[in-house]
Amino acid sequence: MTAAAIPRYRQLKELIIRRISTGELRPRDRVPSENELVDSTGVSRMTANRALRELNDEGYVDRVAGVGTFVADFKAASHVLEVRNIADEISLRGHDHSANILLSSETPADAIAAAALHVNINAPLLRLRLVHMESDIPIQLEDRFVLPEFAPEFLQQNFAGITPSAFLSSVSPLQEAEHVVRAAMPDEETRNSLNMEDNEPCLVVTRTTWAHGQPVSFARLYHPGSRFELSGHYAPPGAEAASRRPEHGARQNES
Amino acid sequence: MTAAAIPRYRQLKELIIRRISTGELRPRDRVPSENELVDSTGVSRMTANRALRELNDEGYVDRVAGVGTFVADFKAASHVLEVRNIADEISLRGHDHSANILLSSETPADAIAAAALHVNINAPLLRLRLVHMESDIPIQLEDRFVLPEFAPEFLQQNFAGITPSAFLSSVSPLQEAEHVVRAAMPDEETRNSLNMEDNEPCLVVTRTTWAHGQPVSFARLYHPGSRFELSGHYAPPGAEAASRRPEHGARQNES
């Protein structure tokens, strides 16, 4: 019966998502229990369980053992922005990525880097400053500190072929990261390195990377405000149902 | 056997995550098949299936029917930034949120709003401009357009008690959204509304919201660069294993 090739647990999920998105089921409403779904749709309890469990994992519903399943409260839903690898982002736009190294040396930690990496001020760190170019237009100034113990051979890499962040995640996958994004005016040196106009602001991304519970790298990424933007598309997961998605063109100002 | 109260599928997941994070299993390596896990750990195939399936959903591994399970390639992992509701963000910091309405009227669509909402220029739209205050300090200028058909009663809401975005998501949950973040200099009016210094840049978030496959609202959110930042913490999902997480303080510049 029913549609061919669409698994029953998925049909069940879409049925419930549809009832939520049309407003038939409202936040905090009770969702049919596993046994009620068994009776009303004829699936086995394990199949109903899988449908409801996945809806729970995806944030559509909240389940409480012994009580029931309820439509989640969406008002706190926070959307997300992607922070991609700069080289991937550039090649995604069909342009060429290259990098100019400005500085590559072992330097003592300044106050900010020391705090971020949980080391003492003046502790030795590996420092790399380079400008990422998109088809020969500077698009990002990366100023990065790395804990020497984590990747002693960091500065010896050929950063024409691999970005610093890609190299670090190849040293240890499954890193945690913390990002902060803000708008700020660049200093003289940054403005010149990025070929920026007077009075043009920077989009600054600060990233601290953790591996095995320890901070291992700290980076400040400066982007010209007129040539760079972060974008992100959020869609509720698992909903093949309705929702034609908006085309997600990687817009970029030409300048 | 083993630890009490930790489900076996979860123990299996953590076992495999540990093997990945220590480097014993490297990206593209083959992960033991379900039947191999059955033989080596004594669980049933359904339990092994659940462990591997969830690792697949969480992005740790890639599964191919008929072939096997392989450690995922993490180098393309894109991190995410959260864009929260401004009122939630403020109350999360323990401050008070209030809002000053600057404009509330039906206006014809300008070129940008018309393009974003897929309507003709000069089509009637509901427009709301308001300043969000954090303990009486202006923190966000929201300039929003809403499709009248979607929420005809939009302008009649009391936006002291509910933010425009929270109201819209109560009209229809499960919205899709597209965000763009950039740095730009404010115009005169914006700078005054937000009490900004001369030469201070704005962090500008542009958000288009979709419901049922149709764009329904378009907003530009201007934030003073010196008083606002976006932050996000990324941790690989499901890994209770190691990884002490960095404390995620909601930092904010004072001034």
Added chain:
DNA sequence: TGCACTAGCCTGTATATACAACCTCGGGAA
């Protein structure tokens, strides 16, 4: 009236079994 306890529902997990679809690889036929 007030309280303790239990019956009954709910989710969470674990297993054995079954079948379908897919892919790879090697053996056998042309």
Added chain:
DNA sequence: TTCCCGAGGTTGTATATACAGGCTAGTGCA
């Protein structure tokens, strides 16, 4: 030699069954 096809391994789904543990409401006792 080359091509086809099938055997065997792998994932994907579906079901029936079982037991544990949490929560609630209502019964019945004090």
